[in-house]
Amino acid sequence: MSRRYFEGLRPQDCSLIDSVPDHLFLVEVAHAQYRWHEQKSYYGVVFSVLEPKHLAGSRIAGRLYCTSKALWKLNWLLRDFGYDEELLSRGEVHDQALVGLRGVIKVSYALARGLMFLNFDAFAPADQWNRLSTFAEVEVSGVEGSASEVA
Numbered sequence: 793m794s795r796r797y798f799e800g801l802r803p804q805d806c807s808l809i810d811s812v813p814d815h816l817f818l819v820e821v822a823h824a825q826y827r828w829h830e831q832k833s834y835y836g837v838v839f840s841v842l843e844p845k846h847l848a849g850s851r852i853a854g855r856l857y858c859t860s861k862a863l864w865k866l867n868w869l870l871r872d873f874g875y876d877e878e879l880l881s882r883g884e885v886h887d888q889a890l891v892g893l894r895g896v897i898k899v900s901y902a903l904a905r906g907l908m909f910l911n912f913d914a915f916a917p918a919d920q921w922n923r924l925s926t927f928a929e930v931e932v933s934g935v936e937g938s939a940s941e942v943a
Contacts, residue, residue: 815899815913818843818921821873822851824890826858833858835866837890839897843921852899854910865912869895872915894918 819839827834834855841850856866870880873895879886898914916924 816924817841817847817852817897817899818918818925819852819895819897821890821893824887826885826887835885835890842894843925852897852910854899854912856912869912869915872896872917874917896921896924 817839819841821837822840823836823838825836827836834857836855837853839852841847841852856862856869858866866885867880869875870885873890873893875885875893876889879889895918896914896916897912900911900913902909902911
């Protein structure tokens with residue numbers, strides 16, 4: 793019996809994601825699978841959230857396209873998440889070698905053709921989580937502080 797995870801099937805997850813400053817998450821790759829498509833092949837990736845704590849265990853699923861124009865983003869994820877350098881130097885990506893890799897992702901949503909899509913906007917090594925999450929919190933509280941001072 794196979795299990796499938798569908799982004800957006802549980803609408804309450806979107807509001808939890810929106811509650812996170814700058815949509816930054818410390819994650820671990822839970823599942824990755826290459827999907828061939830005639831026009832746009834992609835890696836379907838499911839991340840398990842590690843931080844922020846109130847979302848720990850939640851899943852974020854999305855696609856990393858493998859077209860010649862989009863390979864830079866997959867390469868960015870592989871390098872920042874610590875993918876095996878020898879495999880990467882040979883241009884090889886093994887689905888199982890991705891599972892367990894950790895790093896930071898920044899996500900956003902885009903509306904296209906009436907559908908909501910999750911975008912992976914940025915990646916960073918896991919050891920940068922404390923610096924990046926602190927910066928996001930300071931930035932958000934600074935904005936809130938400015939608003940209350942005006943009022």
